[in-house]
Amino acid sequence: MPRAPHGHDHGRVRIDETRTKILTRHELLASGIRESQLKRSLRDGRLRRLHTGAFVTRQDWESARAEERHLLAVLAADRARKGGDVVFSHASAAVAWGLPLFRMPPSPVHTSGPRTDGVVRPKAGLAHHAVAVDDEDRVVIAGLPCTSLERTVYDMIRTQSKEAAVALADAAMRLVAAGSRRGRYDDDAADAWRASLLGRIARSVGARGIRQARWLARFADGRAELPGESVSRLYLVELGFAAPRLQVPFDGPNGEQWLIDFGLDDVGAWGEFDGVGKYTDPDLLDGRTPDQAIMREKHREDWIRGRSQRRFVRWGMQHVATAEALGSRLSSFGILPTR
Known part of the structure; x- marks a missing residue:
């Protein structure tokens, strides 16, 4: 599975920094905290459970924005992953790419990969999309298996409100055309990426939300900075x-x-x-x-x-x-x- 482009190094750093905020049961007990103290900390809110055996302090949770909170949940779920060919997708891939979840309600951790159908099955804070994910749509960002930037945007702009979708599409376009370089915008890179996204949309006739996705792909502009x-x-x-x-x-x-x-x-x-x-x-x-x-x-x-x-x-x-x-x-x- 390929790694994300080198221009996304700031994303790797952000993920690595967020990962350090996750405390595991094993680490807490090894540090001398007793099981009873751990349960008490969960009851009084000093710790928050992210996933089975994974926690975050109240201070780190309350100071985190919506995107970082979701990323914490994704990273905690990744710790419990037992292999397989699924990747994080939808909102969960979006936060790995550093895209905004503007006006999106909190959602479970999303994964995608082949199963028997396309039904999403919520369980323990997880939602699995049983759909095919081609090899070219799979990347690894700081050890986190995710859908590619284009596949992530395609999945999201079809299924979210127009406001949430345009914020995400603009941010993705900015990542492609500007990266970390303030003041420089590569129109050719933006146009090429837009054409590729529109090609994917054209091959998806009849898919949910495809008309909105087509309009948004044409409308997206990475010069919008927020x-x-x-x-x-x-x-x-x-x-x-x-x-x-x-x-x-x-x-x-x-x-x-x-x-x-x-x-x-x-x-x-x-x-x-x-x-x-x-x-x-x-x-x-x-x-x-x-x-x-x-x-x-x-x-x-x-x-x-x-x-x-x-x-x-x-x-x-x-x-x-x-x-x-x-x-x-x-x-x-x-x-x-x-x-």
Whole structure:
């Protein structure tokens, strides 16, 4: 079974780091904890059971995002795996690839492999899809057998809501076309991957959700950097705006180049999706205080608005709860679709 591409090294590191948070019964007992203490820790919530004989501390669980929680469950299930030809698939492969589970409810660990039929059988937090998985659709990421990126996206965009699916498809396209290189986007790589995904979809006439999958494969764009940006552009099109340009370069006053999330060219406006992390995440703050980051954004916005003579509107996650909510936010700035 082939390993994931070298460009996915950051995924291997992330999986290895998550794996260290799993505590096994054997390790806990070997460290001197008695069986009665282990049971007490489970009862009072200091430990959480992930799978038979595998646990995580309350602190690690509560600090984890939805994707890491699911990855913890996948890695715990992998510890109990007894060989066979099944691979982790669907949401479970998605988290191994580092794709978002945006607005997806918690799900059992998913595996796929040949059995007698295609029925999913929930048992002990597991769901098995008894379907064929070709050799080219199998990869190993940090020791974890998974479906390939293309097969994972194909499985997910057919079966999830359009919002969840577009966030995942955009992230996958970004992994293909940008990888870990900020500021560089390989259109040829994106187009080739899209063509391959569309070819798979074309060979699956009559499969569940195939019409949505075809539309999403054509719509996916890895320049959307966050799920909120992905859903924003979905809703913009649903509201009647032209498809926006993404990550539009704009020259700053000192020779720097800024990227604007959305170029709403049909209505002569700029749009930015503001994730909370822009003003709170230490990595994104890059040594600045939140107040300094806010002032920097204000100066940037003033410059862009003044030089371009275009309106500039910002929105956040609360404004993409629905398409209507985003439409209301834009209309309050006098920005209305032309269609």
